[in-house]
Amino acid sequence: MPATSANLGPGFDCLGMALPRWELRAWLTPAEVDPRRWSCTEHQVRWNLRGRGPAAAPPEENLVVRAICAAFARAGQAHPPAWRLAIRSTIPPARGLGSSAAAIVAGLAVANQWLRRAGRPLTPGELLQLAADLEGHADNVAAALLGGVVLAWREADAAQRWRATPLMLANRWLAVLAIPAVSGYTHEARGALPATVSHGDAAFNVARVGLLVAALAAGRGELLRQAMEDRLHQPYRMRLFPWLSTLIQRALAAGADGACLSGAGPSVLALVRPERARGVARALASGLAAAGIDGRVVLCPVGGPGCRSGLVVRRAARRPPGDRRAPSRGDDFVPESQGLAAGLACLDGPAAARVTGPA
Ligand SMILES: Nc1ncnc2c1ncn2[C@@H]1O[C@H](COP(=O)(O)OP(=O)(O)O)[C@@H](O)[C@H]1O
């Protein structure tokens, strides 16, 4: 699953973009229960978990496990009694880069592989409902599922189904990300938001979301500076991330087309033409230093594929029977679902996220 950047400025809870520089991978294998080695139980299932950092969270807190359990419950399918679950993630956690969304989508995707084997896979639409319900909003999970740039929304009727559609993205920008070395938890950043906003601020954002969608599709970089402005969440989150305004200004002054808070923060995302990326990176690095914040600045392609899942076929010649290690290069990966392209019509639109050629 790719990392993601949600909101893109004005698109609070509705716009998201995949960032393929980082990824979270998960492997799920049913196993025999050995009572000496299996300590954790969740949903009457025993879990043998391997991962580092947040991925090593105990099953009852682990988002990958919670998503697997949610998928099996939704399908009405009994679990095998015990699972081995290995998780590897390069996504910086709690930085506004969608680590929790990737964990949720990974859990759903590995569970769905087994449900597919049992003849009752969840549809892409069901996966989106589960993912957005677990995450609480759909923008970053939709981008992790579909890849590219997406727009997510919720139907207004009683069922309140989550929906998502891929957007056009002109192949013209790199992302430059300033990633402070401090954690920013999404639930805290959401707690900083007011319960209501003014009509004027709502109208300000509505216009900018429309402008942003049009500018991304047409490769109109000159529109992004205004199109990525926001009045619904960034002004309130500046109290948590006081460097935000300075970093945005520095990125724009150095030639970024647009800049905003990445997800719920603390990272800052700038969309930049490739020839200006190094200058913008230097400006963001000096901005972090001037604000007295440790951190790093990273260049990253934008868009790219979403969730990929499949079977890992172990090469008998290379692996002794009972070998429990996570898959490695010696194993074959047989993809069964890529960017959920096969079922995208269920979400909206006929094909995976599209990237057009150079403008
Ligand atoms: N398997 C997991 N992988 C990654 N993060 C997890 C996992 N399980 C739970 N989490 C939690 O997700 C939280 C980070 O999510 P969040 O605050 O939404 O930030 P972000 O998604 O921007 O990285 C951390 O508190 C982390 O412990």
Ligand SMILES: N[C@@H](CCOP(=O)(O)O)C(=O)O
């Ligand atoms: N729309 C959400 C996005 C949170 O993204 P994350 O990657 O920071 O979890 C919000 O702004 O709260």
